[in-house]
Amino acid sequence: MGLLDGKVVLVTGGGRGIGRDVAILSAQQGAKVVVNDLGGGIHGEGADKSPAQEVVDTIKSAGGEAVANFDSVADLSAVNRMIQQAVDTFGGLHVISNPAGFLRDRMIHNMTEEEWDGIIEVHLRGHFNVVRASIGLFRNQQEGNYVMWSSTSGLIGNVGQTNYGAAKMGVAGxxxxxALEGARNNVRSNTIAPGAATRLTDSIPTTDPERIARREAMRAINSPERPAQLAVALSAPASAPLSGQVFGAGGYNLSIFQQPRPIETFSREGGWDADTIIREFLPRIEKHITPLNDTAISGGGKAPTPVNG
Incomplete structure (x- = not known):
């Protein structure tokens, strides 16, 4: 028995990187898979049908069921066609995992409108599109599961990725x-901030020898399979009723993120003006201030807790 027996899964960006592993692992766990991939380059250029078709061929050669789709998640009409293809081909749809995307990194003072818009369109609008195209189906059948893909570039921050970070923080929201809106109809949604060595992470510019060395050292354990395994687990009925959470997965580590909530609230009779804010409020919150560490420095939180078994 597989974790996803009887389920139909749509994986966007399923031709390469993390999406490829999500598609293959989902099939290994019993799912019928729609493998979507436009086949664009790391900056969104071009289109190539071969990555998605190669993943479909890999799944079929192992005895699984899969079909390819070559549309863009940035086009709502195209995403509607993806959903219909799943229903027409396999009789339904139960899970959507949406890691499709690319990078257009630039410091904000040099970023063009095209570099901003392109990232927002694919990552944030792309997530909206897959939900908008499928939510009616999921609500009607009283079952549906989204695995959305964020990034520590948004949750924590990373220099040179304001467009990507803004989109990925938006995905978490x-x-x-x-998840809140879908709870009464058994529609779940969780988010993964992955750490994996892919063609996208390789493209992030850096001249810092320490970061280059760290990137190479991480490559050995940071396979795209690591976050893909978490995505499959979150896709499975066995993980219900877990919803609305943000997870990290990279190397041998799994994490669950805190979500923004007030740390401490201060009340002042008559309210606050600028002078009392400077004099009374700011000194009291000093211990709570988050330092300006980016993703490469922060490591995402506390040291990992070993788990045996």
Missing amino acids: LSRIV
Whole structure:
């Protein structure tokens, strides 16, 4: 028995990187898989049908069931066609995992409108599109599961990725509200901030020898399979009723993220003006201030807790 027996899974960006592993692992766990991939380059250029078709061929050669789709998640009409293809081909749809995307990194003072818009369109609008195209189906059948893909570039921050970070922080907020709105109809949504060595991470520019060395050292354990395994687990009925959470997965580590909540609240009779804020409020919150560490420095939180078994 597989964790996803009887389920139909749509994986966007399923031709390469993390999406490829999500598609293959989902099939290994018994799912019928729609493998979507436009086949664009790391900056979104071009289109190539071969990555998605190669993953479909891999799944079929192992005895699984899969079909390819070559549309863009940035086009709502195209995403509607993906959903219909799943229903027409396999009789339904139960899970959507949406890691499709690319990078257009630039410091904000040099970023063009095209570099901003392209990232927001694919990552944030792309997540909206897959939800908008499928939520009616999921609500009607009283079952549906989204695995959305964020990034520590948004949750923590990373220099040179304001467009990507803003989109990925937005994905986490989108997922939380989809989970809240979907709860009464058994529609779940969780978010993963992955750490994996892929063609996208390789493209992030750096001249810092320490970061380059760390990237190479991480490659050995940071296979795309690591976050893909978490995505499959979150896709499974066995993980219900878990919803609205943000997880990290990279190397041998799994994490669960805190979500923004007030740390401490201060009240002042008559309210606050600028002078009393400077004099009374700011000194009291000093211990709570988050330092300006980016993703490469922060490591995402506390040291990992070993788990045996």
